[in-house]
Amino acid sequence: MPQSLPKVVFLDKATIPAHALFRKLSFPHQWVEYDFTSPEQLEERLVGAEIVISNKVVLSGETLRQFPDIKLIAVSATGTNTIDLDYCAENQIAVCNIQGYATRSVPEHVIGMIFALKRNLFAYHQDIEKGVWQKDKQFCFFTHPITDVAGSTIAIIGSGSLGQAVATLSSALGMKAIFVERKGATQVREGYVSFEEALQQADIVTLHCPLTQSTTNLIARGELALMKSTSVLINTGRGGLVNEDHLVEALKSGEIAGAGVDVFTQEPADTSNPLLANMSLPNLLLTPHVAWGSNSALQSLVDILLNNIDDFVAGKHSNRVV
Known part of the structure; x- marks a missing residue:
């Protein structure tokens, strides 16, 4: 293929399951893809790339x-924390991300976790396994x-498209949805409830x-102490939003009734992670960062x-971040 064609390099295509179908781009190009790319492999794999997918x-x-040919970084996710956006803005490298693709998948995952925890489905499953019924x-x-x-009140932290979609589903199920004001805010916006309340x-x-820096450990020991002993916490956002050690303490002590977690401070997580180390707890439900990944969401x-x-x-300019 002629080298004059723009080179598109997908650095970690294996992050997208194989059943999601890729059509061809509409312009002549070279397409190069790798399942995964380590930091040490970047120097070789980005040579000549004009468009990078990551x-x-x-x-x-x-x-x-080191790669002045790069004109676009197309992030195949919503989060752009892995990209130096300041450098891109200063050096005319466009950055775009994926927005609005999981507004069915994530809310349904949240609702599924809520039902599992509020009705203690996992705990009953474990009891049957242990022979309690007999x-x-x-x-x-x-x-x-x-x-x-x-009849439950669901507090939604984050009022973007996902938070709004969770509110819609929650309301349809008879819950009262409230949006939470930013932690530490001096004023409460109309339609919001203060963080502590x-x-x-x-x-x-x-x-x-x-x-972000301001939302890291947004939920830690002090915040968990404010919650009802009958309440449950769901995190399908980012792992660092919740202090994982403090969450395990709260679950063990009965400070809150349960937690559903889809995201972790380090991914993939292993048993050095306090959540995985305590995954046998009957009131802890873990999934491996898949809330976003229904078949329809992946294709979208x-x-x-x-x-x-x-x-x-x-x-x-579509979904441009920079």
Whole structure:
């Protein structure tokens, strides 16, 4: 293939499951893809690249400085924390991301976790596995509280498209949805509840805000102490939003009733992570960062990714971050 064609390099295509279908880009190009790329492999793989696709590969200013041909970084996710956006802005490198693709998938995952925790489905499953039913000798047994989802107050931290979609589903199920004001805010916006009051009122707290310096450890020991002992915490946002050690303490002590976690401070997580080390807790439900990944959401992500690239080449600004 002629070298004059623009080179598109996908650094970590294996982050997208194989059943998501990639159409061809609308302009002549070279397409090069790698399942995963380590920092040591970047120097070789970015040579001649004009368009770089990356999900989780870190692209620092120091790295990008070595490759002046790069014109676009197409992030195949929403988060752009792995990209040096300041360097890109200063050096005319466009950056686009994927927006609005998981507004069904993430909210449904949140609702699924809520039902599992409020009705203690996992805890009952474990009890059956341990033989509790046979020992009880009754047609049913009640070793854990079962609470209704309808009538619950759900506090939503983050009022973007995902938070709004969670509110819509929650309301349809009979929950009262409240949006939470930023932690430390001096004024409460209309339609919001102050951070501390929301934690105290909520039967469910769900996180849908970005991870920044100000939101790191947004939920830690002090915040968990404000929550009801019957409440549950759901985190499908980012792992660093919650202090994982403090969350385990709260679950073990009964300070809160349960937690559903889809995101971790380090991914993939291993048993050095306090959540994985305590995953046998009956009130802790873990999933491996898959809330976003329904079949329809995955296909939508791929379609938006390719459209972003086509639009950039055509001179249009789609989902531009820089």
